Amino acid sequence: MRLLIVEDEEKIANSLKKGLEQETYSVDVAYNGTDGYDLASTEEYDLIILDWMLPGMDGSEMCAQLRKDGIKIPVIMLTAKSELGDKVNGLNRGADDYVTKPFAFEELLARIKSLLRRPVNYLATEFTCDDLTLNANTYVVKRGEREINLSRREFALLEYLLRNEGKTVSKEQITAHVWDYDSDILPNTVEQYVGYLRTKIDRSFPNKPALIKTVRGFGYTINCR
């Protein structure tokens, strides 16, 4: 899952990015409304954390503009206590939820998780594929009874494949949802990570069916029974 933080207070923005990356999200940061709007309209995000008071374009203006553009990415607005009266206004402008500053990281995280769960394909937090299970809350991945240790990126890649079970996802889609804007991505980076993941979930279980399939010329799919 890839998130965008638009927040002009660098300290808040950077500590949020750090915390969310530890939760396996890919995170980009914009420090003003104009850059935030540009990123939100050109990159593929799964959720935006948007500060209300921003230089350039303010949060509610940016949210309204995104909705006008037809962009339906869930938005969590960050507001200072003194701006509480403006909440109704912000709701009208298309934000999905609010967190009042100062906030506890756990509270924001809970709201992020609940918003990401909202659309049908996000309903599940526990995924099963053949005898593989992935729990998006506890980060435990198992094949049969055996627990598999994945890196943050491998986990995010597997989760993305599982959320799109039954579909073939392209390298570009994987890059857009699993890596952030600042990552150094080489033409073979996705292939490389699919390789790491295969080693851990398929090749380590030679007696079991391989789950990740390459669809030549199109991308990858996870094959579940």
Ligand code: CA
């Ligand atoms: Ca601000």
